[in-house]
Amino acid sequence: MTQIREPEGRSRILRGRPYSLDEFASKYGLKGEQAESLFARFGPSSIELDLLMAAKRRLPVRQDRPVPQDSIPEPSNGMDR
Numbered sequence: 337m338t339q340i341r342e343p344e345g346r347s348r349i350l351r352g353r354p355y356s357l358d359e360f361a362s363k364y365g366l367k368g369e370q371a372e373s374l375f376a377r378f379g380p381s382s383i384e385l386d387l388l389m390a391a392k393r394r395l396p397v398r399q400d401r402p403v404p405q406d407s408i409p410e411p412s413n414g415m416d417r
Contacts, residue, residue, distance in 0.1 A: 352383035365397035
C-alpha cells in the first residue's frame, strides 16, 4: 500500500488578515463543524477562505442590516401586460 505524506515543516504563507473561527462562521452563516473543517483545511487566511467560499458560490450573510420585506420583488406570473 502506498502512503502519501506531506513534507514536514511545510507551512502556508498567510495571505490577507486572519479570520477567527467565529468571524468566518458568522460571515458565511456556517455551522460549527463545517466552519471548523474548512478552517482546519484552508487556514485562517481571509483571502483564501473568501476565494473558497466564492468558488462554492456562498455569499457572505448580511448581518449588519435585515433586508426589508418591501424590497423583495413579487414573483411575476406573466399576466402583467
